Amino acid sequence: MAATALRTGLVLLAAVLLSADQAADVRAQLGAIATGLTAGNPAQAMTPFDKSYSDYDKLSDYFAGLTNAFQIVNNxxxxxxxDGAAESKLTVHWTMTLSDQGKNFTQQRAGDIHVRxxxxxxxxxxxxxxxxDVFDPQPKPWPKPGA
Structure with missing residues (x-):
């Protein structure tokens, strides 16, 4: 009886540790995107993405445009x-501060990104x-109120 309880406890502990590892691994992928953008390295920012991702080329172009035009700070x-066994779904509030020191320009952008x-x-x-859209290097202007 004690051995069964111990085994059950160890299985539960292993499941908790695997879940914590999974969450850390998933968040590390998001961190890799942010690190790549901050370092001005769009190729590094794209490494967490699977090539099957439907907007892969579009996002790669956006990242290249952003890193060529701005210094980027991500939050x-x-x-x-x-989290599931082989899938994780997240909503991430992503804030970027874009700076162009040559033009004395700073802009902040934010959006909720759904990630699977x-x-x-x-x-x-x-x-x-x-x-x-938040990563578009040339975002569309906001409509004027009342327009």
Whole structure:
């Protein structure tokens, strides 16, 4: 009886530790995007994305445009997370501060990004990431009130 309780406790502990590792691994993928953007390295920022991601090329172009035009500071906050055995879904509040020192220009952008990652082999890969408009290097102007 004691051995069964001990085994059950160890299985539960292992499940908790795996869940914590999964959350850390998933968040590390988001951190890799932010680190790549801050370092001015769009290729590094794209490494967490699976090539099957539908907006892969568009987002890659956006990241290249942003890193060529601005110095970027990122602030990410996970506001919702659902983890499964081979899939994680997150909502991330992403804030970027874009600076162009040559023009004495600073702009802040923010948005809630919905992210879905799947386990491919031993790595978590992003297969959904939307909306991407906050990363557009030339965002559309906001409509004027009353227009």
């Amino acid at each position: 990410l906050s996970v506001t919702d997370e659902e 990652l799947v386990l491919k082999g031993r790595k978590w890969k992003i297969v959904e990431f939307s909306p991407v």
